[in-house]
Amino acid sequence: MSTVTVVGASLAGLYAARALRGQGYAGRLVIVGDEPHRPYDRPPLSKGFLTGAADRAALELADPEEERALDATWLLGVRATGLDPGGRAVRLADGRELRTDAVVIATGATPRTLGGVDLAGVHTLRTLDDAEALRADLSGGPVRVVVIGAGFIGAEVASSCRSLGHEVTVVEAAAVPLVPQLGPEMGAFCAGLHAAHGTALLAGTGVTAFHGTAGRVRGVELTDGRVLPAEVVVVGVGVRPRTGWLAGSGLPLDDGVRCDAGGATPLPNVVAVGDVARLDGHRAEHWTSAAEQPAVAVRNLLAGRTVATGTGLPYFWSDQYGVRLQFAGRTRSGDTVRIVDGALTEGAFAAGDGFLAVYERAGRPVAALAANRPRPFTRLRRELARTVRGDPADGADRADRADGADRARAVR
Structure with a gap:
């Protein structure tokens, strides 16, 4: 292989680049990322970064010296729009086509949204830009915040907002939060954490509409008819893998890129890692998985066949x-x-x-x-x-x- 292209410049993409160099690949390495930022850590976005306890420098995943050692060509702020059916070229939104011998797909996931919402003050939280916009809306003094979804991101945002002195209400469609992840008993424990810290949890109800004036959100209407006053709304109803750019590539797409247990896809010299990868029937959206999968996938990529599989415990x-x-x-x-x-x-x-x-x-x-x-x-x-x-x-x-x-x- 003379050229390997990593599509995705977040945690999984960076770790794939590290693994390529660490496992002896000395050829041309190209890293494509649709965000303009160098790789950064996402977990603090809903916690320390949102509260101001961590700044942008604390999010950096690689220092300049390490980036130089990777000897990679970074193409940031440009989105991949296609992969040719043979996996030998990556098309970019600016019209360029990158010829390549192998591809690591690490495009991650994007937040699900509630359709028809175009009001200032309504946020999702996935990227650094998302977090900066939300932090700005929370910086002008106490506001009423409605968080839609009591999953982990929603709970962390609610916790951060309460620590900043905001009035917070969490709306959850399920009767008990986090049951699919933790079971009913531990889900009830997490519900109790909200109550113990002054966060209102409205479970067993959903959202039907947003109310706004002058282009800004002012309230959230629930399925039971109530309208919750809100100056800031955070929608945390999960994510979807970013596979749209792979349509027509020949890759099997089913809630992610379907791979074997080693990250290998049916296309030769194409592997997938991180939130976008559905390995052996499972897709894990965890920091640890995104950090551990690339070493295995890269080993298989360089070997030209699956010689290793992931064994880590979720x-x-x-x-x-x-x-x-x-x-x-x-x-x-x-x-x-x-x-x-x-x-x-x-x-x-x-x-x-x-x-x-x-x-x-x-x-x-x-x-x-x-x-x-x-x-x-x-x-x-x-x-x-x-x-x-x-x-x-x-x-x-x-x-x-x-x-x-x-x-x-x-x-x-």
């Missing part, structure tokens, strides 16, 4: 109201939950409060959830990684849908 974390939640494993409906350390307390956590819960199936541990218990969780996570094997036939694994379960639950 893992994600979330920070809400000063509580660090960590989850690892795969669960199914019907698994039992047992507290093995600490106590499942209601209300605000005092210093030292927390718990470690184990999900069990037929008496065997399959997953773990911790709240402010990082050390025992890490030990249990290692044990699970040694003993737990995911069932590829189980399409209902909660861990594989953690950040994107909202995508399957339309706001009514």
Whole structure:
């Protein structure tokens, strides 16, 4: 291979570039990104960056010295619009066509929106530009914020807004938040975190309309007829993989790019990683997956066949109201939950409060959830990684849908 093109300049794309150089690829390396920014970390956008505790410099994933060592051609601020059916050329929105010998698809995902909304003050949160726009709307003093969707992004935004002194209401279509990811008992615990910190959670209802004056949002109308006053609205109803540019490429597209367990696609010399990749029937929208998948996919790309598969245990974390939640494993409906350390307390956590819960199936541990218990969780996570094997036939694994379960639950 004389040229490899990485399409996507976020976490998965950067890690793919690192893996290519780390595994000995010395040819031309091109990195295409539709955002004008160098690779940055997304998790702080809903937390420290939104509150002002972290600045843009704290988000950077690679320093200038590392970027020079990658010896890559960076094409930023330009969108990929097509991949030829043989995978040997990438078309760009500015009319250029990049001839290439191999492609790493790392285009990630884009937020789902609620149709027909064109009002100032209504936000989604996925990119740095999204976060800066939302932060600006929150900077003029206390406002009334409505967050639509009580998934992890919605919960983190609500937590950040409360810490800034804003009045916050979270609207959730499900009766209990996060049940697809954590189950009803732990979902109820997360609902309690909102209540304990002064955030109103309206569950079991959806959104029918937005009200506005002079082009700016002023209220959110619910399916039960209520209208919630709002100067700022954040829509957090999941994401969809960015595969539109791959139409006509010959790649199988089904809630992402369908790959084998090593990230290889049916097209020779084309692999996919990160949020856009559906590996062996699963698509994981986690930071850890986006960081770990590229090394495996690149190894297979350079070998010309699948010689390695991912073996990592699904893992994600979330920070809400000063509580660090960590989850690892795969669960199914019907698994039992047992507290093995600490106590499942209601209300605000005092210093030292927390718990470690184990999900069990037929008496065997399959997953773990911790709240402010990082050390025992890490030990249990290692044990699970040694003993737990995911069932590829189980399409209902909660861990594989953690950040994107909202995508399957339309706001009514």
